[in-house]
Every structure is written in structure tokens, then in C-alpha cells.
Amino acid sequence: MSVPRVRFAPSPTGDLHVGGVRSALFNWLHARHTGGVFVLRVEDTDRARSTDEATNIILEGMAWIGMEPDEGPFFQSRRGDLYRARVQELLAAGGAYRCWCTKETIAEKRTAAEKTGTLFRYDRICRGRTEGPSPDAPFVLRAALPEEGEVVIEDVVKGRVVIRNDHLDDFILARADGSPVYNFTVVVDDIDMGITHVIRGDDHLNNTPKQMHLYRLLGAEPPVFAHLPMVHGPDGKKLGKRHGAASILQFRELGFLPDVMRGFLARLGWSHGDQEEFTTDELIQLFDLTGVRGSAAVFDHTKLEWLNGRRIREMAPMELLDLAQPFLERAGIPTDAAWLPRAVVAVQERAKTLVEIAEKLTMFVDRGPVTFDEKAQTKFLTDDSKPRLAALADALAAVETFTAPEVEAATSRFLEERELKMKHIGQPTRVALTGGTVSPSIYDVMEIFGREVTLDRLRSAAGD
RNA sequence: GCCCCUAUCGUCUAGCCCGGUCCAGGACGCGGCCCUCUCAAGGCCGAGACGGGGGUUCAAAUCCCCCUAGGGGUACCA
Numbered sequence: 001m002s003v004p005r006v007r008f009a010p011s012p013t014g015d016l017h018v019g020g021v022r023s024a025l026f027n028w029l030h031a032r033h034t035g036g037v038f039v040l041r042v043e044d045t046d047r048a049r050s051t052d053e054a055t056n057i058i059l060e061g062m063a064w065i066g067m068e069p070d071e072g073p074f075f076q077s078r079r080g081d082l083y084r085a086r087v088q089e090l091l092a093a094g095g096a097y098r099c100w101c102t103k104e105t106i107a108e109k110r111t112a113a114e115k116t117g118t119l120f121r122y123d124r125i126c127r128g129r130t131e132g133p134s135p136d137a138p139f140v141l142r143a144a145l146p147e148e149g150e151v152v153i154e155d156v157v158k159g160r161v162v163i164r165n166d167h168l169d170d171f172i173l174a175r176a177d178g179s180p181v182y183n184f185t186v187v188v189d190d191i192d193m194g195i196t197h198v199i200r201g202d203d204h205l206n207n208t209p210k211q212m213h214l215y216r217l218l219g220a221e222p223p224v225f226a227h228l229p230m231v232h233g234p235d236g237k238k239l240g241k242r243h244g245a246a247s248i249l250q251f252r253e254l255g256f257l258p259d260v261m262r263g264f265l266a267r268l269g270w271s272h273g274d275q276e277e278f279t280t281d282e283l284i285q286l287f288d289l290t291g292v293r294g295s296a297a298v299f300d301h302t303k304l305e306w307l308n309g310r311r312i313r314e315m316a317p318m319e320l321l322d323l324a325q326p327f328l329e330r331a332g333i334p335t336d337a338a339w340l341p342r343a344v345v346a347v348q349e350r351a352k353t354l355v356e357i358a359e360k361l362t363m364f365v366d367r368g369p370v371t372f373d374e375k376a377q378t379k380f381l382t383d384d385s386k387p388r389l390a391a392l393a394d395a396l397a398a399v400e401t402f403t404a405p406e407v408e409a410a411t412s413r414f415l416e417e418r419e420l421k422m423k424h425i426g427q428p429t430r431v432a433l434t435g436g437t438v439s440p441s442i443y444d445v446m447e448i449f450g451r452e453v454t455l456d457r458l459r460s461a462a463g464d
Numbered sequence: 465g466c467c468c469c470u471a472u473c474g475u476c477u478a479g480c481c482c483g484g485u486c487c488a489g490g491a492c493g494c495g496g497c498c499c500u501c502u503c504a505a506g507g508c509c510g511a512g513a514c515g516g517g518g519g520u521u522c523a524a525a526u527c528c529c530c531c532u533a534g535g536g537g538u539a540c541c542a
Contacts, residue, residue: 183542205469230536296470438502
């Protein structure tokens with residue numbers, strides 16, 4: 001058996017959203033799992049809606065998520081010759097015919113059909129015609145489909161789907177200006193590129209019977225089809241722009257890890273028992289098209305965050321720091337600061353995204369006087385606590401090496417002598433050091449700030 | 465309207481193909497408790513679902529039919 005060949009075929013008309021990326025992922029996984037070939041094909045036959053910018057977004061998104069194509073990207077806009085050649089063949093063989101009906105006439109008939117509540121189908125009045133109303137009258141090219149019988153799709157995920165041919169119409173292959181249309185180009189390209197498995201969103205399921213006829217008309221064997229369930233937003237509708245973050249690049253900006261995105265997206269419609277987290281290697285090893293569910297899934301942002309947090313926590317600190325680089329820069333954190341490696345450790349178990357890593361790190365940048373959160377100040381910097389902070393500062397001054405364990409030991413001794421509990425000085429110390437009530441362990445904070453800053457802050461909080 | 469797809473906790477899902485082991489399992493989220501210098505993390509406990517109705521069968525979440533609901537499509541878009 002020849003190697004499986006799959007493709008991801010987005011159209012560059014806007015953002016590359018996560019639904020599309022999931023389709024790409026399933027194709028990619030199928031290729032990797034089976035030792036097949038993953039092809040990227042940009043479907044830009046609609047010149048009016050396609051933009052270079054959108055193409056770049058697709059390429060960038062695919063690169064970020066780590067699914068570089070084995071072949072391509074190919075652009076349909078550069079394959080006009082192939083489509084023209086195929087359509088001529090079809091015309092000659094009687095698989096296609098010229099249709100001189102105008103858009104307007106068709107539209108009228110459509111509205112009329114809608115009124116009677118029946119399915120609109122082109123009435124095929126041009127099918128027998130050999131010439132138009134005038135020699136230079138514009139025409140489109142239509143597929144000559146059978147009027148009786150039915151098409152059977154043996155879909156890997158949907159099962160057997162049967163469509164009656166009299167529900168199909170002689171759809172357009174090429175526009176009046178000669179440019180080919182989607183349903184034609186996909187088939188031509190999938191044949192030309194030797195695609196063995198068409199794995200795509202189930203919004204294409206309705207196109208499939210038409211395409212199957214085209215395969216036959218073009219003398220080719222149809223591929224295996226696998227129609228994936230849609231990804232929905234929280235409102236249960238097909239995921240789109242108005243669902244907040246939907247574009248894959250947005251998730252990069254939000255500080256999600258590409259690896260986590262892959263694992264999460266794979267679980268939308270596919271699963272392996274109760275396993276929640278997958279490395280990419282596991283995905284490749286375990287993924288199987290036949291395990292894909294048929295029903296749509298809602299994109300659960302909260303679970304994605306949990307997954308991302310888990311991965312961040314288990315990552316090597318230096319690796320994390322490396323990945324967080326751009327986010328630190330954006331947050332104005334000097335990326336060469338000596339305290340960074342230490343601080344990342346203190347912060348990594350508390351962050352769900354790289355953005356949060358940067359946010360939590362910013363408190364260590366400024367070493368000058370603290371700006372107090374008003375509530376925190378009144379609540380914890382009291383007449384009771386202030387003298388203790390001053391005394392603690394004195395106790396800490398004697399610590400030999402100013403590391404978290406040393407500082408902690410010294411603090412414990414201090415507490416013991418005074419018969420105090422940690423809870424008596426914990427929050428006051430935190431407020432003194434950071435100005436607020438939330439931070440990593442105060443011992444970590446002290447080490448990161450160092451002796452000088454720690455004592456200064458402790459004393460100045462005790463002072464006023 | 466018409467055509468197609470889908471239907472297990474709020475969400476992602478296991479189980480369904482090969483009926484009994486399911487008074488339906490896991491995870492996110494939620495509530496509580498524990499741990500604790502705060503916040504997280506972690507641990508434990510809890511609430512929470514087979515859309516409805518008919519069949520078939522000794523037995524149905526699992527098989528069949530109908531209904532309902534949701535989604536998708538219905539372009540000289542992809």
C-alpha cells in the first residue's frame with residue numbers, strides 16, 4: 001500500500017482560527033502516525049476575498065503550532081493552467097457543459113423555489129444547449145451530474161451517508177470570468193496531489209457527494225473521507241471571531257504553549273481513555289482517525305488554562321524563562337537580570353500562562369521605595385506589627401548568606417524567641433516587602449530582593 | 465422551508481460497535497475540608513448526566529423507530 005497523503009487546505013480570508021488548526025492537527029497526526037505526507041494547500045481561488053496578509057497568518061500560525069508541511073504550501077491561484085486543462089477535458093467528455101443563464105435569472109428562480117418551500121436546484125436548461133443567445137454571451141461551466149440514483153459516502157467518522165442524486169444540482173465549476181470554483185479545484189488538486197485521506201470539518205460533508213461525482217467524472221478513485229465535528233464557542237455556535245480569542249495567534253499572545261494547544265485541541269473530538277494530557281509524541285503514537293467522535297465540541301478556555309498551568313509547572317525553570325523572553329520584554333522586565341532564574345522558580349507554580357509569568361515577575365523589577373496597597377497597609381501595617389518588622393529586620397541583618405533557607409531559619413529563631421507564630425508576621429512582612437497581600441513565599445521574595453532591599457523595606461514599613 | 469450531521473454531568477469525555485461487570489467512570493469548573501506566611505499548587509470529600517416517547521429483550525446508556533433539540537449546509541464563498 002502506498003503512503004497516506006493528507007492535506008490541510010485553508011482559505012486565506014481571515015484569521016486562522018482554532019477550529020481550522022484542529023483540522024490541520026488531525027491531518028498532521030494522521031500523517032505522522034502512519035508515516036504519511038502532510039501537504040499544505042492555500043485555497044485562494046476567490047481572489048476577491050483572499051489576502052496576502054491572511055496567507056502569512058496561516059503560515060505563521062502553522063509554524064508556531066509546529067505543524068510545518070512536508071509539501072507545500074501550494075497556492076491554487078498559481079495552478080490555473082491545471083484547472084483549465086481539466087475543465088476542457090471534462091467539457092470534451094461531456095462531464096461539463098456551458099450555461100448561459102445569468103446570475104439574475106438564477107436568483108429569481110431561487111427565490112421562487114424558496115417560496116414554494118422546495119429545495120432549489122438549477123433546472124439544467126442549458127444542459128442540452130450547444131450555443132448561447134449570442135456568440136459573445138458570457139457563460140459559466142457546470143458539472144453534468146446524474147439525475148437518478150444516489151451517492152454513498154463511507155465516512156470514517158460519520159459512518160455511511162447516503163445522498164440522493166436528485167438532491168444535487170449541476171453546480172458551477174468555473175465562473176463567467178473563467179476562474180474555477182472551490183468544489184472543482186479541491187477535487188482536481190486532491191487528485192493531482194495524490195491525496196488519499198480527506199480529513200476536514202463536517203461543514204464540508206454536504207459538498208462531498210458533489211465532489212465524489214467529480215472524481216468519477218475525472219476518472220479518479222475518491223479518497224477516504226473523514227469529516228470532523230465542528231468546534232463551537234461557549235454559545236454552541238460554530239467558533240468565530242465574536243467568541244473572543246479564536247485565532248491561533250491570539251493564543252500565542254496570551255501566553256499558551258504550542259504543545260499544550262496541540263494536546264488540548266486533539267481532545268476536542270478525540271480521546272484515549274481517561275488520559276487528559278498528551279505530549280506530542282504520545283499524540284502521534286496514539287492518534288487514530290477511527291477514534292474520532294461524531295459530535296461537536298465546545299472550546300473550553302478554562303480547561304486550556306489548567307492544562308497550560310500544569311505544563312508550566314513541570315517545565316525546567318530555564319526553559320520556561322527562555323519561552324517567556326518575549327513576554328518579559330513586553331512587560332518591561334530586563335531579560336538579563338541576575339535575579340530572574342531565581343524568581344522564575346518562585347513564580348512558575350503560580351502562573352497559568354506566560355503572560356502571567358511576566359505579570360508576577362514585575363514586582364521584582366523596582367527596588368526603590370514600595371507603593372502600598374491602601375487596604376493592605378491599614379490592615380497589616382499596624383501598631384502591633386510595625387515594631388515586629390523592625391525587630392525582624394535587625395534579626396535578619398545578621399544572616400550570613402541571604403538565601404531563602406537561611407532567612408527562613410533566622411526568622412524561625414526570631415519567632416521562637418518572641419513566642420510568635422508565622423501568621424503574626426507573614427502578611428505584615430509581605431506588605432512591607434511588596435506593598436500588597438499576594439506574592440510568592442516571603443523567604444523567596446527576600447532572597448530575590450537581597451539583604452539591602454529587604455532590610456530597607458522592612459524598616460521603612462516599620463518607620464512611618 | 466429543504467437536505468445532511470449530532471445527542472452521557474455546565475464543559476471535555478469513558479462506556480455504545482461485541483446489550484448484563486454502570487444505582488454510569490475520569491477531567492475542567494463549582495462547593496467544602498486539609499495543608500499553609502498570602503495567592504497558587506497539592507491532598508481528601510461533595511453536588512452534578514444517559515433529551516422525550518415507543519418498541520426488541522429475561523435484561524438497554526448500549527439495538528430499532530418516532531419526536532424533540534442543537535449544529536451544519538443550502539453562493540458565479542471556501
